[in-house]
Amino acid sequence: MKATSTITANAQIEWTLLVLGVIYSLAQLILSWNNPILDQHAFRQTQTAISVYWMINGGDWLAYQTPVLGAPWTLPLEFPLYQWVVATLVGTIKYFTLDQAGRLVSEGFMLACIWPLWRIASHYQNGRSLFRIAVILLLFSPIYAFWSRSFMIESTALFFSIWFVAALIDFNKKATSFGFLESSTAGALAACIKITTFVGFSFAGAFFMLYTIYTERNMFLSVRHLTRYALALGSMIISLTALMAWLHFGDSLKSESLFGSMFTAEALNSWNFGTLNQRMSPAFWQVVLSRAPTEAVGTWGIPLVCSLYAVIKLHKWRLISYFALLILYLLPLMVFTNLHLIHHYYQYANSIFLICAISLVLSDIASKHPKVGAILLVLIISFEVYGYSKYFYNDQMQPNRELQLLLASYVRTNVASDQVVISFGLSWSSEVPYYAERRALFVPDSAPPTTLDELSSNLSKYTGGLPVGAVIVCPNHFVDNTSTKIAFEELVNKLTKDMRPRTVGYCKVYAGSSAGS
Amino acid sequence: MNPVVSESTSASRGKLGTAVMVIGSLLIASSHSFVDFNQATSGTPARDPQPLPRNQATLPKDKPITLTPILARAAFHPSDSCLLGYLNGANYGMDLPIDQGVTIGLGGWIIDRMNKDVPRLAWIILSREDGVDSYQAPITFWTSSPDVREAWGGAKGYARAGFISNIEIDHMPIGRYHVYVKYKVGSDFYTCDNGRYLTIESQI
Numbered sequence: 001m002k003a004t005s006t007i008t009a010n011a012q013i014e015w016t017l018l019v020l021g022v023i024y025s026l027a028q029l030i031l032s033w034n035n036p037i038l039d040q041h042a043f044r045q046t047q048t049a050i051s052v053y054w055m056i057n058g059g060d061w062l063a064y065q066t067p068v069l070g071a072p073w074t075l076p077l078e079f080p081l082y083q084w085v086v087a088t089l090v091g092t093i094k095y096f097t098l099d100q101a102g103r104l105v106s107e108g109f110m111l112a113c114i115w116p117l118w119r120i121a122s123h124y125q126n127g128r129s130l131f132r133i134a135v136i137l138l139l140f141s142p143i144y145a146f147w148s149r150s151f152m153i154e155s156t157a158l159f160f161s162i163w164f165v166a167a168l169i170d171f172n173k174k175a176t177s178f179g180f181l182e183s184s185t186a187g188a189l190a191a192c193i194k195i196t197t198f199v200g201f202s203f204a205g206a207f208f209m210l211y212t213i214y215t216e217r218n219m220f221l222s223v224r225h226l227t228r229y230a231l232a233l234g235s236m237i238i239s240l241t242a243l244m245a246w247l248h249f250g251d252s253l254k255s256e257s258l259f260g261s262m263f264t265a266e267a268l269n270s271w272n273f274g275t276l277n278q279r280m281s282p283a284f285w286q287v288v289l290s291r292a293p294t295e296a297v298g299t300w301g302i303p304l305v306c307s308l309y310a311v312i313k314l315h316k317w318r319l320i321s322y323f324a325l326l327i328l329y330l331l332p333l334m335v336f337t338n339l340h341l342i343h344h345y346y347q348y349a350n351s352i353f354l355i356c357a358i359s360l361v362l363s364d365i366a367s368k369h370p371k372v373g374a375i376l377l378v379l380i381i382s383f384e385v386y387g388y389s390k391y392f393y394n395d396q397m398q399p400n401r402e403l404q405l406l407l408a409s410y411v412r413t414n415v416a417s418d419q420v421v422i423s424f425g426l427s428w429s430s431e432v433p434y435y436a437e438r439r440a441l442f443v444p445d446s447a448p449p450t451t452l453d454e455l456s457s458n459l460s461k462y463t464g465g466l467p468v469g470a471v472i473v474c475p476n477h478f479v480d481n482t483s484t485k486i487a488f489e490e491l492v493n494k495l496t497k498d499m500r501p502r503t504v505g506y507c508k509v510y511a512g513s514s515a516g517s
Numbered sequence: 518m519n520p521v522v523s524e525s526t527s528a529s530r531g532k533l534g535t536a537v538m539v540i541g542s543l544l545i546a547s548s549h550s551f552v553d554f555n556q557a558t559s560g561t562p563a564r565d566p567q568p569l570p571r572n573q574a575t576l577p578k579d580k581p582i583t584l585t586p587i588l589a590r591a592a593f594h595p596s597d598s599c600l601l602g603y604l605n606g607a608n609y610g611m612d613l614p615i616d617q618g619v620t621i622g623l624g625g626w627i628i629d630r631m632n633k634d635v636p637r638l639a640w641i642i643l644s645r646e647d648g649v650d651s652y653q654a655p656i657t658f659w660t661s662s663p664d665v666r667e668a669w670g671g672a673k674g675y676a677r678a679g680f681i682s683n684i685e686i687d688h689m690p691i692g693r694y695h696v697y698v699k700y701k702v703g704s705d706f707y708t709c710d711n712g713r714y715l716t717i718e719s720q721i
Contacts, residue, residue, distance in 0.1 A: 084545045091552035119530060123522050167534055174524035179531030185538055394676055395663075402660040403624070403681060425606070473606040475624075505681050506624030508606035 010370040014132035017377065021139030022111065024385075029107045029149040031396060037099050037151040038401040038431065040392075041345055045151040046430040049102055051080060053434060055087045056098075063249075068430050069259040070420075070441035071464030076250040077263065079192030082109070082156040102151035109155035110148035113138070116159070116166035123169055126363055133366070133377060134359035140381045141355060142388040143295040146396065147348050154348040157194035160186050161201035161349075164239070168205045168232060172212055175228045180235060187239030192246040196272075196339060197349035200332045202236060204353075207324055209233070258451065258462050259428065259444065274338030287341055288333055295344060295391060296351035298383030303354060306361040314364060325357035401431055403474075403505040408435035410504045411470055414511050419469025422495060424488070425476030425507070432472070439466065445477045449487035452478075456491045471495045474507040599627040599698045599709035612714040618687050619720075626665045626678040627656075627709065629702050634674035635659065636707075639700035641682050643715065646693040653699070656680045691717045 037045040047066060054065040054073075064080050067073040082105065090101035114135050121131030138144055148155050164187040171179035187205075190198040209232050216225055247265045254260035261267060278284055293300040303326075310322040332350040333340045340346045358380070366373025408431070411421055415438055423442045426432060433440035441462055443455070455462060471492065478488035499510035601609050603624035615621065629636045644651040660679035669675050694717065697710040 088545055088548040088552065091548065163534070167531065170522075170527035170530045173522060173527035174531070176528045176531050178535045179528065182531050182534040182538070186534070394673065398661060398676065400661045402658070402679075406681075475603045475606060475608045477608075479607070501619075503605055503620040503622035503683055505683075506603040506605065506622040508622075 010366055010374055011129065011132070013374050014129065014136065014377070017136045017381065018132055018139070021136045025110065025139045025145055025148060026107065028145045028388075028396065029103055032149055033100060033103070035099075035396070035399075036401075036405070036435070037102065038399075038404065039150070039395045040146070041150075041152075041343065042401050042404070042431050043427070043429045044343075044345075045102075046434040048083065048153060049098060049151045050430040050434040052083045052086045052090070052102065053098060053437065055080075055083060056091055061087075063253055066430065067439040068428050068433050068442050069257055070462035071466075072253075072256050073439060073464065074253045075257070075260055075263060076253055078153055078157075078194055079189070079246050081189060081193055082106070082153040085156075099151065103149050106150060106152055106155045107148050109159040110144065113155070113159050113162050116162040119166035120162070120169055123173070126367055129366055130359055130363040133362050134356050136377065137297065137355045137359055137362075137380060137384070138352065140384040140388075141296055141351065142298060142384055142392055143345070143348055143351050145388055146392040147345050149396075150345075152345065153194055154197065154345060157190055157197035158349065158352065160190035160193060161198045162352075164190050164198070164235075165201050165204050165208070168235065169208060171235070172208070172228065172232060175231060180231050183232075184235040184238040187235055188242035191239040191243040194349070195243055196332065196336045196346060198239070199335055200328050200350045200353060202239070203331050204328055205232075205236060207328070258455065259447070262444075262446075270338070272336055272339055274336075274341065278337050278341060279334060284333075284337060284341060287344075288330065291344065292333070292340075292347045292351060293354060294387060295347065296354050297358060297380060298385070298387030302358060302380055302383060306358050309361050309365070310357075314361070318360060318364060322357050322360050325353045325360065329353040329357070403507070404429070404431040405435060406505045407472060407507060407509065408432045410502075410509055411436035411438055411472075415469030418466060420463045420466045421470045421472065422463075422468055423472035423474070424478060424492070425474030426472065438469070439464070447478075447484075449483045452484065452487035452491050456487075456494055459495075468495060469511065471499065471510040472504075472507055473510070597709065598630050599625060599700075599711070601625045601696060601698065601711050601713045604715070609713055611712060612693075612716065614716045614718050615686070616720045617689070617691055617717050621682075621684040621686055621715070623682045623684065623696075625680060625698075626662050627680065627698055627700055628665065628669060628675050628678045629700070630669070632674070632702065633670075633672040635678045636700040636702050639680070639698060641684065642697050642699050642708075643684075643686075643689070643694040644697075645690070646695060646714075650690060650692075652689060654682060654684045656682050656698075658682065686717060689717055691719050693717075 051064045051066050055061055059065040063074050065073040066075040086102045086105045090096055090098050118131050121127040167183035167186050171183050251264040254263050290300045293303050310319055314322055329350050421438045421440045426442055428442045428444045478484045496510040499512040501508050501510050603609055604613055605622050627639055639656040640653040642653050658681045659677045661677055662679035665678045666675040694715045696713040696715050697708055699708050
């Protein structure tokens with residue numbers, strides 16, 4: 001009787017913490033509600049936002065524009081479902097700025113993840129407590145609290161990925177045409193939105209099916225079972241086929257622009273997957289064992305202690321589940337190594353598996369010692385809040401990217417909306433074009449002299465026939481070697497003929513009469 | 518597996534999930550007909566002109582610094598905790614020519630390593646090579662500098678060590694100037710010199 005009442009009290013504590021977690025997550029959104037999307041990885045946030053800006057200003061919704069690398073302006077990387085939702089929201093509710101709408105939709109998808117998580121957990125013993133603990137740790141997790149309030153597709157991809165697994169599990173319980181349609185569509189959307197997020201969940205689906213086949217090994221040769229397995233496999237194949245179709249479509253558009261060929265799936269292979277040496281490097285294992293766990297739950301010590309507990313205390317299937325979750329955490333890092341090394345927000349895709357593994361241990365402790373379980377849960381939340389304050393809070397609150405805002409402000413004031421901005425030394429970042437609300441041709445430092453010459457010879461082709469309103473020259477590496485220096489200086493001289501220079505920040509901005517008209 | 522989730526529950530979830538997808542798709546697809554997208558505002562911060570990091574139009578002219586060696590040691594401490602990295606669209610190497618009348622746009626960073634912070638009183642000094650004229654411009658526009666913070670051990674105090682300084686040099690005589698940073702921490706002055714020079718040339 002006493003044990004039952006303690007477990008009930010624990011459930012109440014967990015529900016309270018879950019509600020606090022929702023408030024905590026929303027608080028991060030509210031605190032940065034009016035800030036520009038320039039905190040961390042501003043490059044990627046504005047790249048997503050600029051596509052939405054041009055969607056709501058007459059651009060195509062499927063072959064969508066990301067006008068930073070010149071005409072024909074398209075550079076489709078991800079399937080733009082998140083962008084569509086943001087565009088619909090900002091078009092419907094005029095009260096929101098585009099930045100705010102993007103943040104809100106991202107946060108909304110994060111909170112929506114609770115639904116498929118509940119579906120998955122409901123299939124397991126002690127699933128309710130496991131669900132509550134996992135959601136609490138997810139909501140307080142530094143990496144999820146921060147990136148869910150950013151202008152990113154991460155939470156959308158995560159939502160559809162978890163939905164895919166939830167749908168697959170329900171389909172496996174009762175194979176119906178609706179279940180097949182649901183799992184195939186969720187998987188296809190997740191894969192097309194962000195394959196780097198979906199990959200861990202496709203493995204999760206495969207693990208689940210292997211587990212199912214194992215438990216049904218005495219009858220799995222029956223037609224009914226084989227059909228179900230085949231359909232489950234089919235939903236994964238449909239997801240991958242949809243991804244291939246999307247990549248083919250995207251690559252055909254990218255190939256049309258001067259720099260777009262740098263971003264086709266084939267060209268990005270080494271950038272995405274990295275090298276074997278990277279996988280063996282101390283830097284990579286520092287990410288796996290320290291940086292990512294710290295950003296997931298505040299300190300790497302928590303998974304370490306949980307793993308020790310798991311080995312000593314968990315019984316067979318829980319122990320297997322625990323290590324399966326750790327493997328699922330590790331697999332995306334092993335597949336997309338370079339991306340995970342360079343971009344710490346990529347761990348938004350797989351930190352959830354680490355959190356679920358920790359939740360499994362905590363729910364085991366809570367089922368045996370409810371009071372200890374509750375205390376440990378609060379302790380881990382404390383580490384998570386500390387981790388957020390240490391790694392994210394300052395960036396969330398302080399101004400960032402001041403130079404880019406100065407340039408954007410200047411361009412927006414001095415360049416007509418139908419003119420193109422050309423830039424050197426700002427990579428191909430969308431920060432300035434997005435906030436300037438102008439189409440741009442930002443020449444990356446990696447552009448060879450032949451590309452600069454091509455640009456000089458056929459400028460109108462790469463500006464889409466639009467006049468050049470300004471040329472931004474920021475510190476760059478074109479002048480570091482003789483061949484690019486000559487081509488760069490010739491190009492700048494040609495572009496800025498009849499324009500007047502002005503110092504903005506520590507860059508030179510040439511504006512005035514058009515060079516490209 | 519928990520027998521609480523029955524086959525019929527799983528089947529219902531499949532229907533509900535599919536329905537959610539269909540409704541969502543229809544909402545997005547039909548939004549073109551009920552939403553006037555061209556009226557949507559982006560409301561981005563660059564809509565309002567950003568204050569340029571400009572010093573006053575006329576640069577205060579410093580008295581030439583003439584210190585005895587002992588006084589110099591007492592009053593100034595050399596430091597390597599800064600970088601004058603960028604000048605008018607170029608990486609600031611050693612010596613750059615610039616036309617008289619052009620605004621100097623200088624970018625870089627400064628840190629106070631002793632206190633793991635950023636000095637809040639700092640000046641760009643332009644000292645003519647012949648030692649006759651010396652000019653100073655206070656640094657007032659500080660910027661975020663995550664790369665500096667990371668490179669110097671991650672101290673929170675280094676988060677805004679970057680600066681941008683726009684300096685009018687209309688009235689400054691042509692000639693070669695030594696460019697360095699002076700900053701104050703407590704009652705002590707420090708100089709940070711990256712060996713940068715600037716040659717102001719007459720505008721043709």
